[in-house]
Amino acid sequence: MQAILWMIGALCSFCLIAIGARELANDITTAQLMALRSVIGLGLITAIICYHRDTRLFKTQRLPLQVFRNVFHFAGQYGWLFGITVLPLAEVFAIEFTVPIWTAIIATLFLQERFNSQRLLSLVLGFVGVLIIVQPGIKIINSVSLIVLGAAVCYAVSHASTKSLSVTDKPLTILFYMCLVQLPLGVLLAYQNWQEPNLLAWVWIILVSVAALSAHFCMTKAMQTADVTLVVMMDFLRLPLIALVGVYLTPNITCDECATSKYKYEWSVNGLTVGTGATYTYRAEDAGFNIRLNVTGEDTYGQKTSAYVVYGVSKTDKLFANMRAFTAKNTIGAVTAAWGKSGSGNDISSVESNLSSGVVDIAGSGWTGFLNGAFAALKEDGSVVVWGNTSTGGSAASVASDLQSGVEHVVGNRGAFAALKADGSVVSWGSTEFGGDSSSVLGLDSGVVSLHQTVTGFIAVKNDGSAIAWGKPGTGADGTQVSAYLTSDVEGVYDVSYSVIALKKANGGAVIWGDGRAAPLVISEGVKTVITSSVAAVVLKDDGSVQAWGLNGAAKYFYRVRDQLQSGVIAISEAGTATNGSYSGGSAFAALKDDGTVIFWGDDVTTQRYPTITDSVAIDGTLSSFVSINALGxxxxxxxxxxxxxxxxxxxxxxxxxxxxxxxxxxxxxxxDGTLHLVGRVSQRAPTNLGVVSQWSARSSAYAALNTEGKVFSWGEPSQGIVVPNLAQPSFYELESSFD
Known part of the structure; x- marks a missing residue:
């Protein structure tokens, strides 16, 4: 009985750790959390031991086993916390529940515990219960799942070691050495990506630290009174506990004179009854319909009573990204959540009241380079709400009055925003280096009909066909080297890259320029499209010929394929990266001809492995990947x-x-068959249960997807803050009710 009570305490503590780790995923790394937990834990344990004035608790009779136990425990905890930031909690716990199996094997082999038929049956029934609740199938078998599985093995070794240590050492001694041994391990892994936690993060860090001590103290006490195999089997109870945290929305119906056992519930969607339980779970087919709940009951005097409530379904309908954060807008025009690196617009609390409705579009800044980003939300009343890093446009104090009304379009670049107003004027804010102060730029007070961002500046096209460019000097953004070509016939922008701009002119003309290291290319007519990459550009003309411009392999090695690309080309694209993927490095291109052949050229194409393709019907490529599809799929x-x-x-x-x-x-x-195959960086750590994706989004080392059910997924480098807040997922909101 004592072991059961101690394990209940441990289970509750472990659940609090899991919730806390999820809350902290966007603020600090897993390693930093473990380091801070060890610091706080070491301080608390030392204080408790000193309070009891029992210095013997600082000593252990089995130091090698203490170190052995805590190295494995650290590895297990790191893998577990990492899994929590990437996989759903119930999936992490489902994989982790192989711990009792590994522990039973280790305890039988090394601790001489008996493994009888009753314990075998308990293990089997417990694990079957997990499968029934989670129903994982094969969807959780991926690289992250394997890390969590490895963590489970490490936990089993740790549990067996704890059982052995509990014979000779007190629980406080075991906890003291846990913090002491794991502290340098955590600091070693965390120091390179150390971040300063905010006040709320510190609250969660302290809660996690205390819960960790509580969990291990309770588990150690349980192991002093029962076999380790029996103790870890009780851990199966943790899945139902964690599955109940934040999964369902339940109407809170109160009646002082009613018999709750006689409540009857009827959920209906579009006039059809879809449920009779006390809770209701969102379904994809509910989108676009309201949900009505009718409740009937009976009071203690036999009097029938009834009430109703009507819910609307809110779900994310669009994702937006800046350099280091995502944000989500729902179907009623509210920005529901943001997540990502701290200080990059991942926190909407300061502007949440202004984002509760009416948002129609969101622009992001900081989309290349190493600057933290910001967001600018355009509302249907023509106002703009900004948040995020102040140096890249998260503050618009200098133009606040201009953003109260009349704004029609907002764009963002590496460090600034610009807004086009209904009266044809343009205002900008953010880093002055990247065009964030346009007050001294002539011609932006009227007549602008379209606004475009370049990586380091902006281009405004006016109603007389002229264009105004401003931004970072030396990158081509200010347009000084092509000023003579910006006076007339400008229609827009073909494409931009770090230091290349391809301007669209009337009659199929183009002007292409960069940072000044190569003379501008001017084409008067016949341009079908232009793509840019690094410090190069490739032009596809209406007559099926190709022309290359720039400094790297796109132009340098074009002579090798020029004769093959004088006619018959129907599409062009990037073709992966030949030497490196940096914006200033090498690049490769591909051209698709009308006979199905694909021609590659660029840096080191002759020395790299490039496919021979003769039956293509479409091609596309980026800096890091290339795809070609034929008529057979x-x-x-x-x-x-x-x-x-x-x-x-x-x-x-x-x-x-x-x-x-x-x-x-x-x-x-x-x-x-509806399944997905991901190519390129987006495939790394990607979930396998995305469903039918309606929108993809990406930022630095992190990726997001919105599926047709309105569910949002995020993955990538955990230190980039990839945990999607619950508010971004489908939810109910009350429309009308007869309840008091």
Whole structure:
């Protein structure tokens, strides 16, 4: 009985740790959390021991086993916390529940515990219960799942070691050495990405630290009174506990004179009854309909009573990104959540009241380079709300009065925003280096009909066909080297990259320029499209010929394929990265001809592995990947994950559609059977249960997807803050009610 009570305390503590770790995922790394937990824990344990004036608790009779136990425990805890930031909690716990199996094996082999038929039956029934609740299938088997599985093995070794230590050492001694041994391990892993936690994060850090001590103290006490196999089998109870945290929305119906056992519930959608339970779970088919709940009851005097409530369903309908954060807008025009690196617009609390309705579009800043980003939300009343890093446009104090009304379009670049107003004027804010102060730029007070961002500046096209460019000097953003070509016939922008701008002119003309290291290219007519990459550009003309411009391989090695590209070309694209994927490095291109052949050229194409393709019907490429599809749905894939000089070639079949992921992140290949094949950086750590994706988004080392059910997924480098807040997921809101 004592072991059961101690394990109840441990289970509650472990659940609090899991919730706290999820809350902290956007603020600090897993390693930093473990380091701070050890510091706080070491201080608390030392204070408790000193209070009891029992210095013997600082000593252990088995130091090697203490170190052994805590190295394995640290590895297990790191893998567990990492899994929590990437996988749903119930899935993490489902995998972790192999711990009793590993522990039973280790305890039987090394602790001479008996493994009888009753314990075997308990293990089997417990694990079957987990599968019934979670129903994981194969969807949780991925690289992150394997890390959590490895953590489970480490936990089993730790549990067996704890049982052995509990014979000779007190629980406080075991906790003291846990913090002492794990502290340098945590600091070693965390110091390079150390971040200053905010006040709320400190609250969660302290709660997690105390809960960790409580969990291990309770578990150690339980192991002093029962076999380790029996103790860890009780851990199966943790899944129902964690599954109840924040999963369902339940009407809170109160009646002082009613018999609650006689309540009857009827949920209806579009006039059809869809449920009779006390709770209701959102379904994809509910989108677009209201949900009505009728409740009937009976008071203690036999009097019948009834009430109703009508809910609307809110779900995310669009994702937005800046350099280091995501944000989500729902179907009623409210910004529901933001997540990502601290200080990059991942916290909407300061402007939440202004984002509760009416938002129609959101622009982001900081989308290249190493600057933290900001967001600017355009509302249907023509006002703009900003938040995020103040140096990149998260504050608009200098133009606040201009953003109260009349704004029609907002764009953001590396460090600033610009807004086009209904009267044809333009205002900008953010970093002055990137065009954030346009007050001294002539011609922006009227007549502007379209506004475009470049990476380091902005371009405004006026109603007389002229264009005004401003931004960072030395990158081409200010347009000084092509000023003579900006006076007339400008229609817009073909494409931009770090230091290349391709301007669209009337009659199929183009003006292409960069940072001044190469003379501008001016084409008077016949341009079909232009793509830019690094410090290069490639032009596809209406007559099927190709022209290259720039400094790196796109122009340098174009002579090798010029004769093959004088006619018959129907599409051009980037083709992965030949030497490196940096914006100033090498690049490769591909051209698709009308006979199905694909021609590659660029840096080191002759020395790298590039596929021979003769049956293509469509191509597309980014800095890090390239795809070609034929009429049979067979796709040839070129990838360069590491941005080094070795390209990987693969293929897949039965592909129905190819979708480019933003920010050069790769491609999503949709098969005929509805499954997905991800290509490029976006595939790393990607969930396998995305469903039918309606929108993809990407930022630095992190990716997001919105599916047709309104569910939002996020993955990538955990230190980038990839945990999606619950508010971004489908939810109910009350429309009308007869309740008091």
């Amino acid at each position: 067979e796709v040839t894939i070129l990838e360069d994950y590491s941005r080094h000089s070795i390209n990987e070639i693969s293929s897949t079949s039965n592909i129905k559609t190819i979708t480019r992921i933003p920010k050069d992140a790769g491609f999503a290949l949709s098969r005929n």
